[in-house]
Amino acid sequence: MSPNLLLADESTGSRLRRNLLAIAGTLLLVTTYTVLVITQPTDLTGGLGQGVALATFAAYLLSALLLLAAVLQDLPVSTLTLIPVALALNILLGQFVGSVMVPLYLDSMGTVLVGFLAGRRAGAATGVLGTLIWSLFAPTVLPFAAGAALIGFLAGTAARFGAVRRVYLAPIAGLVSGVLVGAISAPVAAFVFGGTSGVGTGAVVTVFRSMGDSLLSAVTKQALLSDPGDKAIVFLIAALLVYALPNRMSQSYEFVRRYRVLGRRGGERD
């Protein structure tokens, strides 16, 4: 019999290795973030500044890659086919928003959609992979891979605990996720790029800086102004898209059935 017709051989060793990779990735991310927030290096362009920029870039990217390595081999085929579509939707819907001049990003729509339908591990993997592929067109997004993974992870967690069962819960979950993602991504913007890459967001940071805030504090405040609103809308639209799916399709995802993600909207009722 072909080995592909057999169930995957899941040994305790490989599961342990994946858990260790996930723990290492999370620890690296949290440690880097904590060290940067506590020390807040003021030198941006001197020897120390160059070192901090490189170390932050490397630590955030490495933690994202470790998290990807931890989850990638666990994903079922139905999720693997969903991820490329989600990545393409991230890019296309991001451009769509740009073309209609609405001041939102919506570039994480696909990631949130995967989190809602396939769970937090799939969401995190979509976030990292999306950033890696998007970096082929915009290399500056590369160190934000960990933040993108967090969006997918939080979307999956929110769906697991019932945030998609009621339409008003989705934007609340998005708001909370936006605060966490904004806070985690701020050190990258501050210490790797010395601020933000957009003129509009740069103007907001300038206002906070002129009021006497440190660079990290100003960038964090700017992120806390933009990200929660954006994520609230993304979570709401992703939830509405999931409601619009035919029952047959949404219930084909094991995560949706197992955690009754859609509640009474889904086919399986208690």
Added chain:
Amino acid sequence: MSSCVATGYLDGGAENEIKGMNWFQRLHPFTVLAVAAAVVTTTTAAGLWWLSCTVNAGALVVAWSVGKSKKLIGLSSAIVLPTFASQLMIHGLASNGSFGLTQAGLQTAAELGLRTAVLVVVGLLCSLVIDRHQLVAAIDLSKAPAQLGYLVAATLFLLPQLAERQRVINEAQMLRQVKFRRGLRGWFQKVRLQAVPLVLSSLEETANRAPHLAARGFPATQRMTRLREVPDSNGQRWIRHVSVLCVLLLPALLLVPSWMDFA
């Protein structure tokens, strides 16, 4: 053609395809990426404006040699110019609780802008000179999980297909004489009428694709034969190893003296 290739046999079609490639596309994609990583990390660690300018100019020369200079300038400008503008506002205009132009602020903004420009220009040069088919084949032939190659390939090739589908959906809505309102309501109307059909049709397709892929033994548990060749050689392998060493060691060597001063 290099002395050593990564897999099986080379048929006439593949040989012709490789002959039609430019010099950079004949390199192993990982060689290009490793050298680019070494250049970016070393230039960032050095923090010298003339080195950053030289690297950017060198990247433009390389792009010009493969006929991609206009594209590189256009794509880079779209990222670098807003970044420069943002740096000028943040560091050039505002600092230490005051608002006004300072020379130190302008210098910081210029140095940060140049640092970002190196990452952007070299990164975009890589994506312009690396052939996407070669990249996917190289990932497949590497020790990376089989899922990674599929995901990169599927995303890169789905993107133009979905963009085309979005165009067709827009045309269909125009034929239905849908009139979009202005403001936020109009925007939500656009999301509903354009994004919903795109998302639903794409998800329907993935639901159909999954069982077919599973039936064909995806993800493979053993090494599979690939007809596409990825040119490689001992020399390129050596360059990759040296580049990885440079990524790890050169920044440390360049930065340790300034850290000592700081301590």
